[in-house]
């Protein structure tokens with residue numbers, strides 16, 4: 536067993552307690568206790584990052600699965616997470632990992648150098664911190680992404696964006712791209728179904744846009760009767776247009792019954808199409824639907840001449856016609872990071 540990693544972002548309080556300042560939950564953690572995310576532990580008055588160096592396993596995924604549609608489309612990405620999560624989503628689609636405690640799960644041991652070595656072995660040029668929320672293993676993310684930058688390997692956060700303002704400057708220092716879940720556009724939904732808060736996530740999105748060069752896209756998992764009304768989708772699109780940009784790709788993806796939300800039906804494709812229609816008619820230039828087969832609504836079109844440029848089916852790229860980051864036909868620049 537490798538040496539435990541002392542965490543960043545905490546303050547010692549009275550009676551051996553610790554205030555964790557990594558995410559807006561700000562857990563006060565007593566001696567011998569763990570925070571809400573299960574993997575930050577107070578041992579003898581110091582906070583330890585128990586997920587450091589302990590991924591739950593590695594996979595090579597198409598980057599479209601993250602989902603990212605404008606960041607090296609068609610490439611493969613090394614993906615991993617750890618146990619635990621700082622949100623409590625009742626509809627979690629990955630709960631066997633995110634709700635696991637380290638003791639319940641067969642974690643591997645991998646130093647940052649090992650992770651970069653795995654990426655090189657499989658010939659991928661990027662790594663995704665994903666499956667659970669990488670915020671909670673921020674120290675590990677920093678060390679891998681710093682090394683990755685030296686070695687020409689990009690780093691991608693797949694996150695709910697629920698992170699403290701100061702900590703995110705550190706965690707995202709060497710990050711190249713992110714997919715941020717905007718889980719709904721109502722505080723009631725966030726509070727009741729995720730145990731987190733909408734405004735903190737919006738704040739992270741605005742920060743990414745205004746204060747970093749990180750490429751990011753947004754994903755909303757649409758759940759029947761919870762966050763899929765025309766009104767809520769319209770409000771979300773208006774907010775994105777007013778506070779971010781019309782150039783940020785939005786993904787509407789289908790929910791399947793899981794974890795503590797088994798009483799719902801799977802999201803019908805018609806809901807995803809309806810949401811995409813609202814986004815496009817509001818002025819958002821790139822919108823995709825996910826977790827279904829639909830070539831038409833998963834393809835990237837030139838926003839000027841409407842030519843199909845990246846033709847997809849689910850996570851597969853069937854045709855690629857972007858040239859010098861632009862539409863091959865009319866020359867309009869397509870936002871994103873392309874080969």
Ligand code: SF4
Pocket residue numbers: 555556557558559560561562569570571572573575620621670671
């Ligand atoms: S990172 Fe974990 S321990 Fe720290 S405040 Fe968030 S949930 Fe609590």
